[in-house]
Structure formats: structure tokens, C-alpha cells
Amino acid sequence: MKLLLQIFLIFLLIGCQSKENKNYESKISGKWIFAEEYFITRYDNEGFEEPPPPPRERLGYNFFSKDSCETNFSFFKINDTTKLNFRGHYSDVENLGRKTIYKIENDSLKIFNRSFNRWDSFYIMNLDSNNLVLNRQNVVIQKFAWVIKK
Numbered sequence: 001m002k003l004l005l006q007i008f009l010i011f012l013l014i015g016c017q018s019k020e021n022k023n024y025e026s027k028i029s030g031k032w033i034f035a036e037e038y039f040i041t042r043y044d045n046e047g048f049e050e051p052p053p054p055p056r057e058r059l060g061y062n063f064f065s066k067d068s069c070e071t072n073f074s075f076f077k078i079n080d081t082t083k084l085n086f087r088g089h090y091s092d093v094e095n096l097g098r099k100t101i102y103k104i105e106n107d108s109l110k111i112f113n114r115s116f117n118r119w120d121s122f123y124i125m126n127l128d129s130n131n132l133v134l135n136r137q138n139v140v141i142q143k144f145a146w147v148i149k150k
Contacts, residue, residue: 024104027127032144034059034072040138053140060144061111069102075114109134 037059039052060072075096102111110119122134125141132144 024107024109024124024127027129028063028104028109028132029065031062031147032060032132033147034142035145036143038141038143040141042139059142063102067101067103069100069111070098071100071111072098074098075100077115 042050044050062070064070075098077094077096079094096114100112100114102109104110104124107124109122109124111122112118113120120136122136122142124133125135126133130146132146134142134144136142
């Protein structure tokens with residue numbers, strides 16, 4: 001009897017986890033614009049407060065079906081780091097566009113960063129019909145608002 005109860009509980013937990021993941025994917029579709037940003041205070045080994053990362057502008061995402069999304073900023077690739085223009089900026093830069101892919105694994109949102117060929121991972125703190133709150137590496141908490149299309 002105990003064995004049957006344990007097996008039933010395992011299947012119940014597995015079923016709840018997959019429904020929650022599917023729920024994230026259905027709720028995330030649409031356009032999200034940046035609303036607020038909070039920095040989590042961090043300290044170095046000597047006890048001094050570390051400065052927060054620089055603020056990022058033009059944050060926001062547009063999530064489509066089939067795991068594709070579009071960012072409000074473009075991805076760039078520096079082809080030659082030795083070529084600088086008169087302002088000190090790299091002159092051989094390729095614009096990779098704003099489209100990329102994403103995936104949701106458990107309670108993490110992963111967006112592929114085409115500039116660095118890596119996945120940027122965010123912990124989903126809250127996702128409902130109007131708000132998306134993401135935690136990036138316990139350093140920055142970003143809040144987004146869903147844009148209602150008229």
C-alpha cells in the first residue's frame with residue numbers, strides 16, 4: 001500500500017511540474033516592455049560593496065510561438081578588433097539583428113545571446129498576465145509589463 005501511495009505521489013509531482021512549465025510558455029507569449037530594475041547589493045571578499053552593473057537601455061522582448069523571440073536591442077559581432085575609427089569604436093562590426101531563440105526549463109528563461117554565442121539565463125520570479133519579473137544571477141531584478149494590443 002505504501003509503495004502504491006509513493007508511486008502515485010511521484011506521478012502527481014511530475015504531472016504538476018510539466019503543467020507549470022507549459023503554463024509559463026503560454027503566458028510568456030506577447031510583447032513585454034521594460035518597467036523597473038533593482039540591483040541586489042553585493043560585497044567583495046574584503047567586505048566592500050560592489051558597484052552595480054551599468055544600466056541597460058531599450059530592454060524588452062517580444063516572444064513568439066515556436067521558441068523564437070525578438071529583443072528591443074540588436075546583437076552585434078565584432079569581426080576585427082584591430083580596426084578602430086577616429087572615435088575609438090570598432091569599425092568592423094556586423095549587425096546580427098534582433099531575432100533570437102529562447103527556451104524555458106523549469107523556472108528558468110534562457111535567451112540565446114547571438115553576440116557571444118551563449119545562453120543568458122534568468123530565474124522567473126513572477127509571470128502572470130501583466131507582469132514578468134526576472135532575476136539575473138542574483139545581481140539584477142528586472143520587471144517587465146505586458147503590452148496589450150488594441
